[in-house]
Amino acid sequence: MPLVAGFSATPVTAILSRSPVREALRILTSEGIVNMPAGGSGATVRTRSLEDLVELYDLRISLEPEIAKFVTQGAMRRDIDALRTLAEKMAASSSVPEWMRLNFDFHTTLYKLANRPHTEHFLKNLLSLVQPYTQTNIEWLGGRNRADDEHAEMIKAITDDDPEKLAKLFVTHLVAARDQLVENFEAEDKDDPLLHLRGFTSTTPS
Incomplete structure (x- = not known):
């Protein structure tokens, strides 16, 4: 037919x-x-594991503070305005998928401002890999409000030309998400169906 x-x-x-x-x-x-x-x-x-989670976040925690001074040096007024627009849209969004897209754009914009293309490429790859974890943190673990607040603080640090503050915020932002996810991961039974629906698996013996 x-x-x-x-x-x-x-x-x-x-x-x-x-x-x-x-x-x-x-x-x-x-x-x-x-x-x-x-x-x-x-x-x-690919199924995500606790080991993947820790390794990926630890890599970001090591690398992102290193670009802070380049971000503050490279940011123009229009760039800060673009970041602020993304942050405001995130705060106003009622959709997790939309928030995730805006969050991805926010962080990739930061990477681009550093004007270090090899580092930018590597960080974008890491950001892509942590998306399943980020969605769990935002959708299931209540991490959204804290993330929105930290994004606003990052913009202020860039506006104030304060690379040290920005570097500390990168670390705080990532450590909070990593630790929240690890705590949740370890609390979940490995046979809990919700765990598998979220794309997680543990290779650590029970």
């Missing part, structure tokens, strides 16, 4: 080239989001 009057049903493989799909999977694999077997078939979403 035609899907739409006047048109016949066409197999998806006839209208969708596999090349864009393969390229998308290649990118997701390079970012650690998808596991791709050697044969190139049977790709699966």
Whole structure:
């Protein structure tokens, strides 16, 4: 039966080239989001672990304070206004997915202001990898209000040209999220279905 009057049903493989799909999977694999077997078939979403959580946040805690002075040096008025707009939209948003997108844009904007492209690329990759954890913290653990407040403080530190304050805020921001997630992770039973729905698994013996 035609899907739409006047048109016949066409197999998806006839209208969708596999090349864009393969390229998308290649990118997701390079970012650690998808596991791709050697044969190139049977790709699966990578399951997150407690060990991943700690390692990824610790990397960000080590690296992000190092760009603080470059961010304050590179930020122009229009950049600060753009950050403030993102922060205000986050605070006003009633949608977790929208908040997540705005939060991603907020942090990638900070990375770009440092004008250190290799560091920016690495930090963006780390930011992509922690998105499942960030969503858990925001949606399930009540971390949103604190995150919104800390974003506003970061903007003030940039406005005041205070790289030391900004560096400390980066650390505070990340340590609070990491510790909250670790505490929740360790409190959850490894067989709790909610744990798996959130994309977490523990490789630590019980």
